[in-house]
Amino acid sequence: MKFAAGATRGLSHETLVTALRAAGEGTRLRILALLGDAELTVKDLTSILGQSQPRISRHLKLLADAGLVVRSVEGAFAFYRLAEDPSGVRVADLVLSQLDPDDPVHRRDRERRSAIRAANAAAAADYFAANAAVWDRIRSLHVPEAQVEAKAVELLTGRTIRALLDVGTGTGRMLELMAPHAQRLVGIDASAAMLAVARANLSAAGVTNARLAQDDVYALSLGTDRFDAVVVHQVLHYLDDPARAVREASRTLRPGGHLLVVDFAPHTMEALRTEAQHRRLGIARHEMADWLADAGLETVACLDLAGSDDTLTVTLWLAVDPRIVADDVRTREGAFA
Structure with a gap:
């Protein structure tokens, strides 16, 4: 033959x-x-x-x-x-x-x-309900989530996304939003309970091109040069070493791939340290610029979405891996080997 x-x-x-x-x-x-x-x-x-x-x-x-x-x-x-x-x-x-x-x-x-799915969804809903008060309070402190989500999707779409990684996927919301725009998606989180919530949410939304896994944001087990887009949405303020997490996320990008980071701008709401276990009170533009540069990425967009005077500002950073796309000889399936 x-x-x-x-x-x-x-x-x-x-x-x-x-x-x-x-x-x-x-x-x-x-x-x-x-x-x-x-x-x-x-x-x-x-x-x-x-x-x-x-x-x-x-x-x-x-x-x-x-x-x-x-x-x-x-x-x-x-x-x-x-x-x-x-x-x-x-x-x-x-x-x-x-x-x-x-x-x-x-x-x-x-x-x-x-x-079985219904029983698992009920257990996930119980966990979500137990933590909903904290999440709802944080949502009330910044620009409406719908605006943030719309801008995130706008920044990521308009290019072919064969494989997308959502680092710290939480409830799986970014996977749900990006499912129509990517061939395959992977969401990782350190919390098995949050992955149960994400699994229930994605099932209810009819998302079939995403998978979930428990993993470490500081030592991802997904290999190098695997994804066309990586999202780190409202994760870094929980971490002791966010710069390390940015470097690790960038390692998984293919040449020409894009990293989207969404987090709070610097603020003074000390209560969030105890109410919501925030380790950092926002991230300054110059800090993120340094972290992205150290990770070998080039910043292509930085946008602030500000609410009223007494609310938090959400910042979105988009960066690109400057290596030329021709360097990437891997196939789509390679991202999920």
Whole structure:
């Protein structure tokens, strides 16, 4: 067989046999179908499929060994999702495209998965409600969130975004806003509880091109030169070393990629240190300029959104990785390897 220049080669004999053998079993096919548009834990899958934890874990290991699913850890939980490696994607897509969506077995599985999602969403809502008072008070102190969000989206769009990273995703709001503008999105947060809130929010919004992971803003496990856009939205004022977080976020940018930072301008509201655990009372323009320069980025925009005299000012910084785009030889799938 001959391949045209730039064409995608097929899989090796052994790779294809291993993947098809893993997918060609009743329970494992049900697992693949369930993971088609949602991340699930072993506990979720045992509840949906009515099988023991050891059996489900064994099936997941075989699927993972075949490159069809991947595992990520959040605190005490491990989430599974379909693999994003090109070879795994092709086999999973091929198999799942042949499934009848109205098959009674898979329809019942989806119904039980919906019940699991509803329970998870309720738990996330409880956590959000417990913290809502603090968040609502902070929102009341600055320009309306809708204005900030609109300006953030405006700054990021207008260019191709194959892969976007949201550092400190919180409730997942930036992922929800950017989902129509990016092919793939990743949101990371140090808090498993906040990731549960984000997962529930994204599910309710119908966002299917984003994934979430627990990670460290100072030591991201996502590799280098992976993303066309990185967002750090209202995160740096919580950190002891925000400059280090900026450097780490910039490391994940592809050549020509953009970093958007949104945070408060300097202010004097000392109460936020105790009420909301803010480590810094805003960030000055010259500080951010230094941090971006030290990270090897060039600032292309800096905008203030100010409220009334007694409210906080929100500043948006947009910076670009000055390396030429031609230096970037990675494919879209590389961002999720």
